[in-house]
Amino acid sequence: MVKNDINVIIEKEDLAEKIVKLVIYNPQIALNAKAGQFVIIRVDPKGERIPLTIADSDKKAGSITLISMTIGKTTTLVEKMREGESITDVLGPLGKCSEIERFGHVVCIGGGLGIAPVFPILKEIKNAGNTVTTIIGARNEKLLILEEEMKACSDNFFICTDDGSKGFKGFVSMKLKELITASLNGTGNFPRPDRVIAIGPTLMMKSVCDVTRQYDIKTIVSLNSIMIDGTGMCGTCRVEVGTETKFACVDGPEFDGHLVNFNLLLARQNYFCEEEQLSMEEYKKENHTGACKLDL
Amino acid sequence: MKKEKTPMPEQQPQERIKNFNEVALGYNEEQAIEEAERCLQCKVPKCTEGCPVEIDIKSFIKLITRKDFSSALEKIREKNSLPAICGRVCPQEDQCEKKCILGIRNEPVAIGRLERFVADWNDKNKNDPGSSKKSDDSLENAFAELERIHDGNGNKNLNINVQKLQKKARIAVVGSGPAGLTCAGELAKMGYGITIFEALHESGGVLVYGIPEFRLPKSILKKEVEFVKNLGVEIITNALVGNTYTLEDLFGAGYKAIFIATGAGLPYFMGIPGENLNGVYSANEFLTRNNLMKAYLFPEYDTPIKKVKNFAVVGAGNVAMDSARTAKRLGAEKVYLIYRRTEKEMPARIEEIEHAKQEGIIFHILSNPVEIIGEDSFVEKVRCIRMELGEPDSSGRRSPVPVPGSEFEIEAQAIIMAIGQGPNPLLLKKIPGLGLTRKGNIIADEKTCRTNIKGIFAAGDIVSGAATVILAMGGGKKAAISINDYINSGIW
Ligand SMILES: Cc1cc2nc3c(=O)[nH]c(=O)nc-3n(C[C@H](O)[C@H](O)[C@H](O)COP(=O)(O)OP(=O)(O)OC[C@H]3O[C@@H](n4cnc5c(N)ncnc54)[C@H](O)[C@@H]3O)c2cc1C
Ligand code: FES
Numbered sequence: 038m039v040k041n042d043i044n045v046i047i048e049k050e051d052l053a054e055k056i057v058k059l060v061i062y063n064p065q066i067a068l069n070a071k072a073g074q075f076v077i078i079r080v081d082p083k084g085e086r087i088p089l090t091i092a093d094s095d096k097k098a099g100s101i102t103l104i105s106m107t108i109g110k111t112t113t114l115v116e117k118m119r120e121g122e123s124i125t126d127v128l129g130p131l132g133k134c135s136e137i138e139r140f141g142h143v144v145c146i147g148g149g150l151g152i153a154p155v156f157p158i159l160k161e162i163k164n165a166g167n168t169v170t171t172i173i174g175a176r177n178e179k180l181l182i183l184e185e186e187m188k189a190c191s192d193n194f195f196i197c198t199d200d201g202s203k204g205f206k207g208f209v210s211m212k213l214k215e216l217i218t219a220s221l222n223g224t225g226n227f228p229r230p231d232r233v234i235a236i237g238p239t240l241m242m243k244s245v246c247d248v249t250r251q252y253d254i255k256t257i258v259s260l261n262s263i264m265i266d267g268t269g270m271c272g273t274c275r276v277e278v279g280t281e282t283k284f285a286c287v288d289g290p291e292f293d294g295h296l297v298n299f300n301l302l303l304a305r306q307n308y309f310c311e312e313e314q315l316s317m318e319e320y321k322k323e324n325h326t327g328a329c330k331l332d333l
Numbered sequence: 334m335k336k337e338k339t340p341m342p343e344q345q346p347q348e349r350i351k352n353f354n355e356v357a358l359g360y361n362e363e364q365a366i367e368e369a370e371r372c373l374q375c376k377v378p379k380c381t382e383g384c385p386v387e388i389d390i391k392s393f394i395k396l397i398t399r400k401d402f403s404s405a406l407e408k409i410r411e412k413n414s415l416p417a418i419c420g421r422v423c424p425q426e427d428q429c430e431k432k433c434i435l436g437i438r439n440e441p442v443a444i445g446r447l448e449r450f451v452a453d454w455n456d457k458n459k460n461d462p463g464s465s466k467k468s469d470d471s472l473e474n475a476f477a478e479l480e481r482i483h484d485g486n487g488n489k490n491l492n493i494n495v496q497k498l499q500k501k502a503r504i505a506v507v508g509s510g511p512a513g514l515t516c517a518g519e520l521a522k523m524g525y526g527i528t529i530f531e532a533l534h535e536s537g538g539v540l541v542y543g544i545p546e547f548r549l550p551k552s553i554l555k556k557e558v559e560f561v562k563n564l565g566v567e568i569i570t571n572a573l574v575g576n577t578y579t580l581e582d583l584f585g586a587g588y589k590a591i592f593i594a595t596g597a598g599l600p601y602f603m604g605i606p607g608e609n610l611n612g613v614y615s616a617n618e619f620l621t622r623n624n625l626m627k628a629y630l631f632p633e634y635d636t637p638i639k640k641v642k643n644f645a646v647v648g649a650g651n652v653a654m655d656s657a658r659t660a661k662r663l664g665a666e667k668v669y670l671i672y673r674r675t676e677k678e679m680p681a682r683i684e685e686i687e688h689a690k691q692e693g694i695i696f697h698i699l700s701n702p703v704e705i706i707g708e709d710s711f712v713e714k715v716r717c718i719r720m721e722l723g724e725p726d727s728s729g730r731r732s733p734v735p736v737p738g739s740e741f742e743i744e745a746q747a748i749i750m751a752i753g754q755g756p757n758p759l760l761l762k763k764i765p766g767l768g769l770t771r772k773g774n775i776i777a778d779e780k781t782c783r784t785n786i787k788g789i790f791a792a793g794d795i796v797s798g799a800a801t802v803i804l805a806m807g808g809g810k811k812a813a814i815s816i817n818d819y820i821n822s823g824i825w
Contacts, residue, residue: 065577079534085626085635086534110635126534128571265626265636268532268573269757270542270598271618275609282602282609287759301609304710308611312637319632 045123047100052182055107056150057116058092064099066091066129072137072157073259073291076103076129077267080114084125087111088264088286090154091130101129104153104182110316131267132290136257137161141231142168144216145191146209146245148237149175152182154259155236163190168228170216171195174209174237178202193227209237210244217252230254235294239303246294258294260285262305277301336439339368341446346691350661353546353629356688357421362400365450369397372442375434380444383432385807388412390429390444397447402458405451413448414518414560415511415806417456417553420449422544423803424682456556501525502589502820507574507760510538511802512594512793514561515809516816521564523817528588530572535625538596539794540802542625543617545655547662548685551624575760580789590788590816593775594809597754597794603647607705608750612639612712616652616751623659638663641746645669645715647702648751649678654685656749657694668694669743673701673720673733697743701735705748714742754799764789774798782812787825790816 048060066076075090093102105115118124135158143162147155152173163169169190174197175181181196181203188194196204197212205212213233220227233256235245242258249256262274262285269287276285277298283289342358343349349356360368378391388409396405409416425431425445433441501524506513509531517527535541537554562568572578574595583591600615602608614622619638622628626636644660646653649672660668670689672679675698679686690696697717704716719739722731756773768776768785775784775791782790792808794800819825 065572068582069576069579081635083627083634085637126571128532128534128573128577130576131573265618265621266533268598269759270600271621272600272602272615273618277609301710304611305609309637309639312631312639316632316635316637 042123044125044127046118046120047098049118049120052104053180055116056180056182057105057107058153059103059105059115059118060100061103061124061127062100063127064096066127067094067096067099067101070094070101070130071134072161073135073154074130074132075154075267075290076101076127077131077264078103078115078124078128079126080111080118080124082125084114085111086126086128086265086267088131088261088267090259091157092153093157104150106150109313110320113317113320128267131286133288135161135234135291137165139166142170142228144170144172144213144230144233146172146174146213146233146235146237146241147187148173148209148235148241149180151235151237151241151259152187155234156183156187158234158236159187160190162234168192170227170230172197172209172212172216174198174212174241176200208244209235209241210248213245214248217248217254221252232257233294234258239299239306242294242297243299246297246299250295256294257291258297259290260292260297260302261290262302263309276305334371335367338440338443338446339364339371341443346693349547350692353662355550356547359453360446360450362402362454365397365447365454366400368443368447369394371435372398373434379432379434380429380442383429384412385428385801385803386412386810388429388448393451394442394444394447397451402451402454406455409448409451413803413806414515415557415802416448417452418511418540418549418557419803419806420445420447420452421549421553422801424801426683428803456553503528503587504590504592504816504820505530505574505583505588506592506594508532508538508594508596508793508795509536509558509568509570510594510596510793510805511540512596512795512805512809512812513538513592514558515806516592516594516792516813517566517809518561518564519810519813520816521561521566523813525817525820527566529566529568530574530578530583531568531570532573533625534570536568536570538594542621543652543655545620545624545659547658548655573759575763580764584788589820590790592782592809592812592816593760593784593789593791593795594793594805594812595757595760595795596805597756597799599755599757600750601753601755602750603702603752605702605704607707607712610705610707610712611710612641612707612747613705614747614749616646616648616656616749617754619656619749620652620659623663629659629663639747640664643667643669643743643745644747644749645671645743645745646749646751647671648753649674649686650680650751650753651682651685652754653749653751654681654689654694656751657689658685658692660747660749661692661694667745669697669745670694671697671700671702671715671717671743673699674722674731675699678730699733700741701733702748703740706742712746712748714744715748716740716742756795756798772798780811781815781818782808783815783819783825788819 045062050058089103092104107116145159170193171191172195176199220229236259264274265271267286274285279296372394380390393405393408429444430441503526506517506529600617627634628636628638646657699720700717719736720733723734726732777791782792792812793805
């Protein structure tokens, strides 16, 4: 077999609209990657560094799986990459790995792109002998990913969509509340959760924490702050947890959700909003002219 | 003889705040010779005592007066492998030039400027056949050296040659700052197989992510890194030791010793209210965005930076000056520098302080931030309190004490914290039993750079705390010698 070059895209698959899965050859990262960790990639010599969760890793094949949702210029460039091309820089595995223990009954929640990073954790949690309930949610049916894979590892499995195109109509936090209430009332055979793990858009994680706080159920969230180096050198990624400031890239990305200052996180995530838009517009302009030339 | 140093040609302040090009332009031949002739050629030169790597300063200056610039470079390179960098960034006023006899009455010889001149001259002229016969072709030298050690058969393809020559042990170097690069270079010259593991996507440490282009052009650093690579050193970027490679991975892969040179890369914050508002950066973040990621060229480069009206920088070391001057070049109307002591105590190099003033940086000395105030999560101003210098503390420095009721506010949309950096604990925490100081620096023997763990050596900022390029280099060199002793003797 031909030996792959480092960071080459071995396999690329469109999972849903604007969501791509990339399997990348990097045996060293694959060797040391654990559930909950992430990488930082740069796709162009003039590009920025962005974090992506390691959705899966295969030590034998020497590969890691990344899932990227197209939201800005860098993720557009990621979406455009083809099998056989290689990613300029991939650094990892970064961050602490998930705490995997026998907790009892664990609810794993993935919202939107957060479904991908929940998957490896869910597998480990299941292997550790827990009862696993999984809730995945997205705006609509078309944006749901990894449905079959997740279902196969779960004892209970629920789907939520904002528009009701599949499963429960509403947010994952609403479904969670419904389930917890049922467990407390003794209706249905759903035991009270001992722990919740929620990964997804910041607002989703915040709402999940608002629910679980009422019932005092420990909730772990994975924070997606802006990052540069990912090694604890710059402090771009800082978040407030309880009374402390933490660096999400090295102290996290997982934290006790009941202690996270989500409003601060939201604000910091949006700091460069204008610049990100400008970057995207410039990119579209350039590519538009490119297309016109081709048309001629 | 002139009482003052031959002036350094510079870009004018009004001009240079609009670009990121180098500020100091360097001497030409005439200026260098004029300056070199100021040297008294002391019988017992004090300058060398002041140099952390003991360059034979008097001799290289003499060679300049004889116009033998390439021999002058060789003289420097006997002790210092990064002269183009050190000539630019060393705090000569605290080292060699401080000891210069001329300095007692007049200005000392401009040793740093001469060092830089020699390095730059050789770089410009080394491919020019009309120049000195003894051309300093780094690659050639590297060969000669390698061949001398290994009786190589003159194969000009270094890569092949080096692989064949890997008779001696393989050594892993963690971090590609001045300490790592120097140690790697020295060991490669002795015939070891060296791999540098660097966490970032580019090599150079602080020289690439911290010190700005206008003070140290990246092209110069690139050449120095190339030089080290041409000695046969392999550099693996995107390799965070502790994560990408564990230490067991490295020892398991056959590396016989590991040199840790991970620097002082952990940014400190003040712990005051408002420090996590949008617009508050650590100096590391601000400088990394601009230097490593080239945010000042956004949107050509993808990493953004907000070009706000006013910046305020807290601190007064080189890092603070670099941040303030970078902010000015982003087009800021006002850039403030807030420092709790007076100008006399500022840790930055005098040249940096002067340059900052010329560029219109506004100094608020004897002031200290107490709170950062914002609206809608964006910084608007910083509230400070006036300080006065009280009784000398145990270190003899007069410590600043706040003046009650003297608070005042500075309007700024971005605040840069440049109050110091500490050791990054990431890797250190993963080495069980590694001896650390209270501040978290590695404890290593001053002479041998040995840590308390067999096979692991350390030097540079990770041991000393944030210091200087030349001290990091000196540490790297000592470590190389010590690693060689260890490999030869096998005794820890
Ligand atoms: C803005 C700024 C301006 C300065 N100006 C001057 C000046 O004018 N003159 C002067 O003499 N000194 C100056 N200094 C100080 C000087 O740069 C440092 O003392 C020197 O660079 C220290 O060298 P080092 O090799 O120990 O570490 P560094 O240069 O810090 O390099 C350490 C390297 O190790 C890498 N690393 C860290 N952890 C890991 C890991 N686990 N795995 C792999 N790689 C890792 C880092 O990414 C980095 O590249 C300045 C410093 C700063 C920040
Ligand atoms: S991304 Fe730089 S410290 Fe976390």
